[in-house]
Amino acid sequence: VPTGAAKLHLHGNLARVVRSCRKPVLVTAQAFKPIESFIVAFDGGSSSAKAVDHVAQSNVFAGLTCHLLTVGTGKPAVESKLEAAAKQLEAAGFTVKKCIAQGQAEDVIAAKIEKKSIDLLAMGAYGHSRIRNLFKGSITTTMVQSSKIPVLLFR
Numbered sequence: 001v002p003t004g005a006a007k008l009h010l011h012g013n014l015a016r017v018v019r020s021c022r023k024p025v026l027v028t029a030q031a032f033k034p035i036e037s038f039i040v041a042f043d044g045g046s047s048s049a050k051a052v053d054h055v056a057q058s059n060v061f062a063g064l065t066c067h068l069l070t071v072g073t074g075k076p077a078v079e080s081k082l083e084a085a086a087k088q089l090e091a092a093g094f095t096v097k098k099c100i101a102q103g104q105a106e107d108v109i110a111a112k113i114e115k116k117s118i119d120l121l122a123m124g125a126y127g128h129s130r131i132r133n134l135f136k137g138s139i140t141t142t143m144v145q146s147s148k149i150p151v152l153l154f155r
Contacts (some may be wrong), residue, residue, distance in 0.1 A: 014144065018125045018153050024054060025125070028150040035150070037065035038120040041109050041143075042085055044070070044078035047124025050154040052085045055122060056092035066094040069112055071105040106142045113149060125153035 018025050040055060042048045052068075055061050066089055070082045079100065086096045097116075101108045113121060125140045144151050 015126055015141065018155055021155065025153045026150055027144050027153065029148060033119060035064060035119040037067065037116065037118050038122055039067035039069055039109070039112060039118045040085070041105070041121060041123040042068055042070050042082055043124065044081040045124055047154045049081070049085070051122040051124060051152070052088055054154065056088050062093065065097070067097045067099065067112065067116060067118060069109065070100045071108045072102050105139050106146070109143060110146060118149065120150050120152060121147060122152040122154070125155050
């Protein structure tokens with residue numbers, strides 16, 4: 001596991017790859033563990049909608065436990081999109097465990113993964129400008145750096 005400057009370099013390269021790639025990018029841990037459940041971190045944006053579309057259309061996820069999480073919203077438009085995403089996944093055959101939670105996205109997502117023993121995180125990636133990320137930080141980078149499970153990134 002890289003540390004210090006090597007870790008920053010790795011994640012800088014990852015950000016460039018994800019931003020330029022039109023396909024999902026899977027970031028994995030060194031050890032393999034069978035995937036039995038997954039969570040989609042859903043913020044109502046186009047990248048998280050792509051994650052939902054991909055999951056709904058892919059046979060890879062068939063039979064897995066599906067969690068759908070939105071953090072800190074309270075916005076009717078986002079909650080409406082969450083409902084639509086849940087219906088799309090249900091129409092694809094999933095039993096969806098939907099959750100709206102309050103708090104810092106990184107902390108809430110990590111806690112849900114730990115509490116529910118989730119095996120894979122699917123999320124939109126780098127949805128904000130590089131300048132915003134410079135000052136506020138990137139949820140994507142934080143999740144990839146701290147995650148103990150594979151992260152499937154969509155742009």
